[in-house]
Each structure stands twice: as C-alpha cells, then as structure tokens.
Amino acid sequence: MAAVSPKERVVVVSQSSLLVFLYIFLYFPIFFIIYVSFVDNTVWPFPPVFTWEWYERLWIMSDFHLGLLNSFLIGIGTGALSSIFAASAAIGLLKYQSRLRGLFAVLYLSPLFVAGILIGISSLMFHRNILGLPGNLTSAILANTTQALSFAFLVILAQLTRYDWRMDEAAMVFGARPARCFWEVTLPTIWPSVLGAFLVSFILAFNNLEVTFYNVGAIPTLPTIAWGTLRHGIEPELYSLATVINGLVFFILIILFFLIRLGFVRLGYRGQ
Amino acid sequence: MSAALPHHLTSLQLRDIAMTEPALKLEQVEKSFDKVRAVDKVSLEVNTGEFFSLLGPSGSGKTTLLRIIAGLETPGNGTVHIGGRDVTRLPPYARGIGMVFQDFLLFPHKIVADNIIFPLKMQRLPEDKQKEQLNWILSLVRMEGYEDRYPHQLSGGQKQRVALARGLVSRPDILLLDEPLANLDLELRKEMEVEMRRFQAELDIPFIYVTHNQEEALTLSSRMAVMHNGKFEQVGAKLDLYNNPKTRFVAAFLGSPNYIQGQIKRMEGTIAILDWRGLDLRIPAPANATSGDKIDYFLKHERILIQSLRESEPAKGENRFEGTLRDIIFKGQHSAYFVVLENGEELVVNAATEMPSLKIRHAVEVGWLPEAGDAFLKEED
Ligand SMILES: Nc1ncnc2c1ncn2[C@@H]1O[C@H](COP(=O)(O)OP(=O)(O)OP(=O)(O)O)[C@@H](O)[C@H]1O
Ligand SMILES: [Mg+2]
Numbered sequence: 001m002a003a004v005s006p007k008e009r010v011v012v013v014s015q016s017s018l019l020v021f022l023y024i025f026l027y028f029p030i031f032f033i034i035y036v037s038f039v040d041n042t043v044w045p046f047p048p049v050f051t052w053e054w055y056e057r058l059w060i061m062s063d064f065h066l067g068l069l070n071s072f073l074i075g076i077g078t079g080a081l082s083s084i085f086a087a088s089a090a091i092g093l094l095k096y097q098s099r100l101r102g103l104f105a106v107l108y109l110s111p112l113f114v115a116g117i118l119i120g121i122s123s124l125m126f127h128r129n130i131l132g133l134p135g136n137l138t139s140a141i142l143a144n145t146t147q148a149l150s151f152a153f154l155v156i157l158a159q160l161t162r163y164d165w166r167m168d169e170a171a172m173v174f175g176a177r178p179a180r181c182f183w184e185v186t187l188p189t190i191w192p193s194v195l196g197a198f199l200v201s202f203i204l205a206f207n208n209l210e211v212t213f214y215n216v217g218a219i220p221t222l223p224t225i226a227w228g229t230l231r232h233g234i235e236p237e238l239y240s241l242a243t244v245i246n247g248l249v250f251f252i253l254i255i256l257f258f259l260i261r262l263g264f265v266r267l268g269y270r271g272q
Numbered sequence: 273m274s275a276a277l278p279h280h281l282t283s284l285q286l287r288d289i290a291m292t293e294p295a296l297k298l299e300q301v302e303k304s305f306d307k308v309r310a311v312d313k314v315s316l317e318v319n320t321g322e323f324f325s326l327l328g329p330s331g332s333g334k335t336t337l338l339r340i341i342a343g344l345e346t347p348g349n350g351t352v353h354i355g356g357r358d359v360t361r362l363p364p365y366a367r368g369i370g371m372v373f374q375d376f377l378l379f380p381h382k383i384v385a386d387n388i389i390f391p392l393k394m395q396r397l398p399e400d401k402q403k404e405q406l407n408w409i410l411s412l413v414r415m416e417g418y419e420d421r422y423p424h425q426l427s428g429g430q431k432q433r434v435a436l437a438r439g440l441v442s443r444p445d446i447l448l449l450d451e452p453l454a455n456l457d458l459e460l461r462k463e464m465e466v467e468m469r470r471f472q473a474e475l476d477i478p479f480i481y482v483t484h485n486q487e488e489a490l491t492l493s494s495r496m497a498v499m500h501n502g503k504f505e506q507v508g509a510k511l512d513l514y515n516n517p518k519t520r521f522v523a524a525f526l527g528s529p530n531y532i533q534g535q536i537k538r539m540e541g542t543i544a545i546l547d548w549r550g551l552d553l554r555i556p557a558p559a560n561a562t563s564g565d566k567i568d569y570f571l572k573h574e575r576i577l578i579q580s581l582r583e584s585e586p587a588k589g590e591n592r593f594e595g596t597l598r599d600i601i602f603k604g605q606h607s608a609y610f611v612v613l614e615n616g617e618e619l620v621v622n623a624a625t626e627m628p629s630l631k632i633r634h635a636v637e638v639g640w641l642p643e644a645g646d647a648f649l650k651e652e653d
Contacts, residue, residue, distance in 0.1 A: 175442075
C-alpha cells in the first residue's frame with residue numbers, strides 16, 4: 001500500500017467518523033426502538049431481558065388487526081390512485097408539448113411543499129363541507145392521494161423523460177389506436193416506474209398520520225393507534241407497533257430491491 | 273432465393289395490378305411550424321411499383337413531408353391520397369402504410385418475431401396467418417433464426433432488416449423510408465442498398481425513400497425529387513435530373529460539380545462567352561442572359577476530358593485550357609485529377625485510373641464542350 005501522509009490520515013479519519021456519525025444519527029432511533037420492543041426492562045434496557053410480551057399485548061389489542069387492515073387498504077387505495085393519476089399526468093405533460101408545461105409540472109408538485117397537517121385539515125373541510133363525505137377510508141385515501149400523487153409524479157416523470165415518444169408514432173403507423181399504443185408499447189416500457197410510484201405512495205399512505213388522522217374518522221389505522229397509545233404516555237406496546245410498521249415497510253423495500261436485483265424491474269429504461 | 277408468397281396475398285396483388293390510381297398523390301401540400309415553412313406547396317404522384325427518392329439537404333422538409341404522408345403531421349393545406357383514397361384527415365393507424373425509421377424504432381421489449389408481426393396483430397389477422405406471413409418475410413429479409421432475439425441483441429444491419437420486415441410484412445399500399453441507411457457503416461449500406469432494391473422489385477410495393485445522400489438516391493430510385501427549403505426543385509427520372517438540371521440548386525447539388533463563376537463578355541447566338549478570371553469560357557447562354565450578367569456554371573467531374581499537352585485537337589467550339597496536374601486521388605475504377613489552370617482556378621476531373629501519360633506537377637490539358645455544364649444567372653440574394 002502506498003504510504004499515507006499524516007495529513008491525509010486526518011482527512012480520512014475525520015470523514016469516516018462523520019459518515020459513521022451520520023448513519024448513527026439516521027438509524028439509531030429506529031434500531032433502538034426495535035431493540036427495546038423485545039426487552040422487558042424498557043426504561044433502561046441494558047443488559048437486556050428478552051421478552052415477547054409487547055408483541056403479545058399488541059396482538060390482543062382490540063384495534064390492532066383492524067388498524068393493520070385499514071392501513072393496508074389506505075396504502076393500496078392511495079398507491080393505485082396516485083400511480084394511475086401520476087402516470088396520466090406525466091404522460092400528458094410530456095406528450096403534448098405546451099408552453100405552460102413548467103406551470104403544470106409545478107402545480108402537480110406543489111403539495112410537496114404544503115405541510116401535511118394543512119393537507120389533512122383542508123381535505124377534511126373539503127370532503128365534509130363540499131363533497132358531503134364523512135370521515136372514513138375513502139376520505140382518507142382521497143386525502144392521502146393529494147400528497148402521494150406529487151411523489152408518484154416525480155418518480156414516473158424521472159423515467160418518462162427518457163421515453164422516446166416516436167415509439168408510439170411507430171406503433172400508430174402500424175395500425176395501433178392510441179389506447180392500444182399505450183398497452184402495447186408505452187406501458188410495457190414504463191411499468192417499472194409506475195410500480196415504483198405505487199410502492200412509494202403505498203408506503204407514504206401506510207405510514208401517514210397527519211393527513212389520515214383528520215380524514216379517517218373514528219376508524220383505526222396503525223399510525224393513529226400509535227398516536228392514541230401515546231396519549232396515555234409511552235406504553236411498551238408502542239415499541240412493538242412501531243417495529244411492526246417499520247418491518248412491513250422494510251419488507252416492501254426488500255421486495256423491490258430483489259425485483260431490481262433479479263432483473264424483473266429495471267429502474268430507468270436504458271434504451272437499446 | 274425468395275420465399276413464395278402465401279396464397280391469400282394473391283388477391284391483394286391482383287387488386288394492385290388492377291388499380292389505376294397512383295399509389296400516392298399529393299396536391300399542394302403545405303406545412304408550417306411557427307415561422308418555418310417546412311413543406312411548401314408540394315404536389316407529387318407516385319405509381320405502384322416505383323422506387324421514388326426524396327433527396328434534399330438537411331432541413332429541406334423531407335421528414336416533414338414523409339410524416340404528412342404517414343399521418344403523423346396534419347398538413348396546413350392540400351390533400352393526400354393513398355391508393356385513390358383521400359386520407360388527408362385520417363389518423364396514421366387508418367392509412368394502411370408501412371414505415372421504416374432512421375433509428376429503426378424497434379419495440380425494445382418485444383422479440384424480433386413480435387416486432388415484425390405487430391402490424392398484423394393490429395389488423396387482427398388470425399394467428400396461423402400471422403405465423404405464415406412472419407416466416408415468409410423472415411426468409412425474404414434473410415433473418416430466419418433470429419425470431420426470439422430482442423432488438424438490443426442485434427447488430428445495426430440486423431435491426432435494419434427487422435425494421436424493413438416490420439414495414440413490409442402487411443404488404444402495405446406504400447412503404448415510407450426515412451434515411452433508413454443513415455446509421456449504418458458504408459459497407460453495410462452498400463449491401464442494404466442492393467437488398468432494398470430486391471425487396472422493392474419482388475414485392476412491387478412503391479417505396480418513398482428519403483435521403484440526403486445523393487449516391488443512395490441515384491443508385492436506388494427510378495424517379496426522384498430534389499427538395500430544397502420545403503419546395504420541390506425538380507421531379508423526374510433520376511438520369512433526367514442528373515443530366516438536365518432545371519434549377520441552379522439541382523445543378524449545384526447533384527454530382528457535386530465544379531463551380532465556375534464569371535461574367536458574360538459577349539453573346540454568340542446560343543453561346544455566351546464568359547470571362548472566367550481572365551480565361552474565355554464558352555457556355556450555353558441561359559435564357560434572357562445578356563452581356564454583363566453574372567453567371568454560375570456547374571461542370572460535372574466526369575464530363576471533362578483530361579490528357580497530356582496536344583494529345584488531340586479540340587473539337588469545334590470546345591473549351592480547351594492548359595494547366596498543371598496538382599494531385600491524383602485514386603478511387604478504384606476511376607481517379608480524381610486536380611488540375612490548376614493558368615487563372616489559378618482548380619478543376620476536379622474524373623477519369624480512368626490508368627493514365628500513364630499524366631504525371632503530378634506536369635502540364636496537362638483539359639477540355640469540354642459548352643453543353644457539358646449547366647449555366648444559370650447568378651441569383652441575387
Ligand atoms: N416539430 C417541429 N417544430 C418546429 N419546426 C420543425 C418541426 N419539425 C421540423 N421543423 C422544421 O422544419 C424544417 C424541415 O424539417 P425536416 O425535419 O422536415 O427536414 P429534413 O429534410 O428531414 O432534414 P434532415 O435531413 O436533417 O432530417 C426545418 O427547418 C425544421 O427545423
Ligand atoms: Mg429528416
């Protein structure tokens with residue numbers, strides 16, 4: 001190995017420590033809560049006394065199963081709506097050249113810059129007062145879609161900018177009507193980004209508290225249960241609940257990772 | 273050997289033969305983009321069985337015209353008829369045409385077989401018929417055995433064959449080709465030129481072939497049009513365009529001729545005597561030319577005689593000049609001889625390669641009859 005000067009060593013060491021510090025900063029809270037969810041002595045969990053008790057309590061908690069199901073439903077509904085709307089929006093934006101393109105794009109993205117709680121409250125008012133929609137799953141899905149749509153739009157737009165629209169023209173010359181073009185040519189090329197958009201929106205909605213909270217009425221979801229539990233002080237069930245939520249989200253990410261690794265999904269179609 | 277046609281096609285063929293309408297008719301077609309007039313009052317008839325080339329420099333509107341024929345652009349004015357049917361307002365998928373694109377535009381997620389049968393699938397042809405057609409076209413373009421490959425697993429030439437197969441498989445009324453060979457290297461291009469002619473002759477489908485490569489157009493087509501600034505400069509048989517250019521642009525473009533500029537000293541009937549930087553040059557007088565007019569004269573390389581000094585007597589009225597042979601560039605069967613004349617101008621002469629009497633830096637003689645070149649009044653602009 002080449003000799004390393006003391007000065008270089010200082011640089012390397014300080015950079016590595018910064019990196020390690022950053023990762024601890026990012027992941028310590030998450031791993032800590034996972035760790036704590038498995039121990040009996042939650043206040044000062046060292047040395048650990050392992051237990052399944054918090055999971056057992058979670059399991060018999062009346063709202064847990066319903067909350068899990070509802071979170072799933074909100075995630076799937078939001079994921080489906082967001083990816084479909086975002087795909088249509090991105091396709092329209094890129095396919096039909098307009099001077100107002102930039103404006104349209106910003107309008108799709110602006111929910112990103114609005115506080116979630118504002119989206120939650122304003123959706124509540126809109127749904128209740130204008131649409132006459134009571135707080136329920138539908139209302140929560142619609143409200144979450146306003147936010148998730150922006151993320152989904154970004155994900156799809158990133159891939160779609162590299163799509164060659166002359167491919168559609170070729171299909172059209174060979175007899176494909178526009179809908180057929182979409183199914184035969186556009187979608188098979190861009191579906192990885194649509195799937196990506198679906199998963200991102202799913203996770204956002206699944207995890208969401210502030211938008212869901214205002215719109216879901218009295219129906220429990222995992223984050224609202226967590227919030228409800230918190231009001232009685234931090235109960236150990238909260239740790240196991242957080243671990244379950246994180247576990248599910250990581251599980252989805254791992255699926256996505258393997259899809260990419262095994263070549264079923266190519267994020268970003270790279271042309272011929 | 274070409275594959276036999278599946279017999280269900282015979283009736284189509286008969287219909288083609290019976291058809292008296294031109295395969296394609298354009299009338300006063302126009303298209304503007306903002307301020308650019310991309311296609312300007314173009315009229316054209318192409319008949320069944322013709323190999324028609326659209327030749328023009330970059331930006332002359334060739335692609336736009338092709339896209340109008342395909343239905344991918346709507347003309348601002350004018351009509352498009354395909355096989356006697358007015359298709360001006362029809363979308364591309366209702367026009368029954370085939371097309372080959374410059375960068376092939378094969379569907380990257382479909383295997384070769386699915387790329388090729390795509391047009392048949394859109395026509396909802398029964399699957400056994402699709403298979404039959406596929407095998408027939410695969411053997412025509414010599415791509416048997418590649419059915420299951422993806423486009424990215426093919427070489428440029430193979431992609432081109434697949435693109436051609438996809439364009440031809442449904443035996444369209446007309447095949448449009450937009451610079452299909454532009455992305456291939458020279459050797460492959462020569463090979464594909466031959467193939468292209470073979471497909472066209474065997475299928476008897478009219479080809480509209482866009483290119484900015486004049487050699488390609490001259491090699492391939494029966495008739496051609498030279499396009500410039502959205503307009504047709506001249507349309508006709510390729511030899512006619514080559515030999516009798518009607519406009520200055522066509523004369524300057526086809527054959528990349530020697531360009532001679534001068535001013536008319538005096539007229540001698542149909543001949544004008546040009547002052548060509550101190551040399552007297554006899555040229556055919558353009559219509560309405562008078563002495564004092566500035567002239568552009570285009571002289572093709574192969575129309576010039578080159579020999580050693582006084583090897584032969586000049587014919588009556590022939591231009592004869594002495595000069596120095598600066599260089600010879602070997603090009604195979606012929607060579608390009610670069611001759612510097614006494615007035616300092618350089619002429620390129622194409623002649624046979626075996627000319628032992630001509631030596632670099634020695635004096636030579638060049639000669640040509642006035643009609644060998646094409647003279648035009650200089651355009652004021
Ligand atoms: N979609 C468009 N918007 C604006 N201008 C266009 C558009 N398409 C073509 N043009 C303009 O129209 C003119 C003709 O373009 P066209 O592509 O038909 O030329 P071309 O002869 O095919 O050139 P090339 O040999 O470079 O392909 C050009 O000046 C071009 O800039
Ligand atoms: Mg072009």
